[in-house]
Amino acid sequence: MGEIIKVAMPKGRIYKKASELFRAAGLQIPVDVDESRKLVIPLPEIGMEFIMAKPVDVPTYVEYGVADIGVVGKDVLLEENRDVYELLDLGIARCRMSVIGLPDWKPGIHQRVATKYPNVASQYFREQGQQVEVIKLNGSIELAPLIGLADRIVDMVETGQTLRENGLVEMESIFEITSRLVANRVSYRMKNGEIQAVCDALSRVIQGGMQL
Ligand SMILES: Nc1ncnc2c1ncn2[C@@H]1O[C@H](COP(=O)(O)OP(=O)(O)OP(=O)(O)O)[C@@H](O)[C@H]1O
Numbered sequence: 001m002g003e004i005i006k007v008a009m010p011k012g013r014i015y016k017k018a019s020e021l022f023r024a025a026g027l028q029i030p031v032d033v034d035e036s037r038k039l040v041i042p043l044p045e046i047g048m049e050f051i052m053a054k055p056v057d058v059p060t061y062v063e064y065g066v067a068d069i070g071v072v073g074k075d076v077l078l079e080e081n082r083d084v085y086e087l088l089d090l091g092i093a094r095c096r097m098s099v100i101g102l103p104d105w106k107p108g109i110h111q112r113v114a115t116k117y118p119n120v121a122s123q124y125f126r127e128q129g130q131q132v133e134v135i136k137l138n139g140s141i142e143l144a145p146l147i148g149l150a151d152r153i154v155d156m157v158e159t160g161q162t163l164r165e166n167g168l169v170e171m172e173s174i175f176e177i178t179s180r181l182v183a184n185r186v187s188y189r190m191k192n193g194e195i196q197a198v199c200d201a202l203s204r205v206i207q208g209g210m211q212l
Pocket residue numbers: 011012013014054055056072073074075076093094095156157158159177178179
């Protein structure tokens with residue numbers, strides 16, 4: 001039996017998809033793990049321990065090595081810019097990061113952009129040669145143009161329902177987003193056999209074209 005792998009799993013919308021993928025890869029994970037309040041879940045049968053994390057914190061736990069591997073959205077990886085090793089595109093929780101605004105938006109002299117992703121947004125507008133003030137919000141980002149906090153937002157679009165229901169339009173898509181398997185750089189060397197086995201098992205399911 002190899003060493004236990006500590007896995008930082010995001011609570012919330014990614015967990016459901018990730019757990020389906022893990023199960024399809026032969027890793028027997030209880031279905032309701034994310035519904036309990038227990039945050040450290042020992043799974044000795046599959047040689048793992050789940051650390052149930054807030055999604056944005058997953059790269060932090062992995063960088064510091066308190067988790068060996070983790071599952072996290074590419075949006076969070078781009079924003080947090082942590083030193084982790086990206087092993088595999090899991091192809092789940094697919095959405096895109098876009099610039100969004102009111103249909104009659106026109107560039108003004110002082111432009112404000114609200115977002116949960118200030119680093120990504122600042123870099124994007126800098127590269128576009130657009131001078132904007134970026135305002136960090138933590139949720140309900142679509143409110144900002146509706147109530148006059150900002151002219152535009154940078155946020156996630158999946159079905160487009162939130163945009164439609166708030167009379168907003170997608171102006172540019174910046175990145176396609178999926179969840180990724182990441183590893184701590186030292187763990188990847190020290191527990192290489194175990195981590196690579198998980199990566200290979202997940203990879204086979206993904207290449208098999210499982211619809212998630
Ligand atoms: N429609 C969507 N909107 C936002 N994120 C999505 C969407 N679809 C998939 N994702 C992915 O899911 C992740 C967000 O998951 P979730 O909504 O559970 O977390 P959160 O909003 O960051 O957490 P919390 O609600 O605890 O603040 C994103 O990082 C992104 O990779």
